[in-house]
Amino acid sequence: MNLLKYHGSLFRLCGFFILLVFASNTFAQTKILLKNLNLIDGKGGAIQENTDILIDGQHIAAIGRDLKSTGARVIDLQGKTVMPAMISAHVHVGVISGNAQSGTFFTKENVLAQLKKYLDYGISTVQTLGTDRPLLYEKGFRDSLMHGLLPGARLFSGGYGFNIPDPSISKESFMGNLYRPLSADEVPGMMKELNGINPSMVKIWVDGSPQTKMKPAIYQKIIQEAHRYQRRVAAHVYYLSDARQLIRSGIDVFGHSIRDSLVDDAFIAQMKARKIPYIPTLALDKFAHAYMSKPSWLEDPFFKAALEPGVYEMISSSVYQNEQKASAAAVRSAAAFRIALQNVKKLHDAGVLVALGTDSGAFPIRAQGFAEHLELELLVEAGLSPQDVIRIATLNAARVLRIEKDYGSIEKGKIADLLILDANPLENIQNTRKISAVYKAGRKISNGPLKF
Missing domain, CATH: 2.30.40.10 (Urease, subunit C, domain 1)
Structure with a gap:
């Protein structure tokens, strides 16, 4: 046997036993x-x-x-x-640092620090959707996180998502490691590769302008291939018309609110018949327009402790707030938020499974940990009872991740x-x-x- 290979195998075996001893000591207690x-x-x-x-x-x-x-x-x-500690079924980790977002921030240290933050805020388990990097799957890192063997929240990973081709996106961008098929013919090979890292779900970005939306033939092929490997598909969605077509195509989870118009009874019936969970991410749109004025949480230490360095100084500045007041995107988000509140109430009251998720960590202003507590407040604002909201943040989210046998309730x-x-x-x-x-x-x- 090659001596280097022998010693390499020996070191890996020793590392495994060290981790086993660490885990045993961790859980051995009175x-x-x-x-x-x-x-x-x-x-x-x-x-x-x-x-x-x-x-x-x-x-x-x-x-x-x-x-x-x-x-x-x-x-x-x-x-x-x-x-119960909370479970968030839609977050991102490792792609923000300070006021910026980038794939270059995806380091072991940054991922662990952000998972520790989630746990400090009472979120014991998170699912990332689509922006992870190969580092996560090296040397058992993801598996150790998923099984709670490392500090911080447990992590379930959706791996690398699917989006539309965009030559302006660099590999270093926080969305630079996504699959971007030019045609449906490219999907099977991509899905085979993705399946090899055992993602908890497959993420697709569908919405955009009519010129930039993912073509139905492509996302239908993604859903078909994912189902061939027994993988569920979660959709980044905004428009009701897209959501209708996605249901017809076999989508499994909606990862955001429908925000352009109110859902109707026929749509609700389709969601119930297909048992499609709904992750409203209300905090996303709230953060997107809240700084047009001074939000109530701005000086709250519980909020400030969740921020990356420099973010508070940015969002509290008059320059930033004036930019937000003049922003068409912020005005659009405010209108979308009002529709999202009504839709989550209608869907929940009709019996659709609603689960906690916030999209926190995708941008620096979406404060990891605080966003999840804000989401609970916004669900109550939508008209849900605190009892139902806590269930959404615990048992319902566990059901979306299919871990309710062990987690989500006391x-x-x-x-x-x-x-x-x-x-x-x-x-x-x-x-x-x-x-x-x-x-x-x-x-x-x-x-x-x-x-x-």
Whole structure:
């Protein structure tokens, strides 16, 4: 055997065992008994007062009043509220730094820092959609993140998305690693390659001007090939007319709100019949027009802690705010936001599965972590109850990722991903921002972004 190859294999094997020992030590712990808490279990029901939770290792072992467990470490929560840690089904990581976005920012250090930020804000699991880089799939990095073996939120990756050909996009652009087929004939080879990295979903960008939209023949072929590999397809969509055609083509998930017009009963019936989840990303359009004036959160430390360096100085400047006031795109986003609020209410009330996602991390102004809490507030603004909104941010999002067997609600046997709050979010949804502690797989990881 070649000596270099032998030593290389030996080093990789040693690295595997080191990771195994690290994981074993991480999850080897005494039982923890959380006492005197008010429980929101994520399933949409009423709060359970004066309840206890027993954690055994990574899992929830029991829930009930006056629990006892010999040898357990007892923590008296003194009436704090406990809900499942949140799950965001549409984010981006590693492509922003400071005031800029670029594919060159996609480093291991940047990805880990941003996943830590999500977890500090009570988001224990995220799904990226379409802008990841090959680095993520090297040396087991993505798999370690997905299984919670590294610090920060777990990461499910949609790999490399599909978009229209655009020669102006450089490889270094944050969207520079996407597939851009010129014809449907190119799709099978691209999908075969994408399938090789085991994406959680396939992302397609469909909308744009009539001259720049993805051709139906191409996205139909993408959907067909993805389904051949048992992969679901999520669409970046804006127009109702595109959404109708996508449903006819077999789309699996809508990754954004429909924002040009109100959905009608026939469309809603089609979504229900196909069981298509809807990820509204209301925060996207809110951020896009909020700085035409001074938003209520601008000086909130909970918001400022989520920003990349230099972003606060940019968005709080009079120059930026005047630019926003004069921006046709900001005016368009404000109108789109109003339609999005109405559509998510109609779809939710009709029984369509709505799940949390924000598109945070795609641009510096979409603050990772804070965006998810803002999304909850905006869903309540749309007319949904806090109980339903918390379910959207937990169990519903877990269902979109197909991980609801282990995550998304507080039930016996599930992984103990918990968000402990100093106030009840059913009374005021902004109370999700009053974070006392964050637990990931049965271990207290963080006191929130403002407590160190």
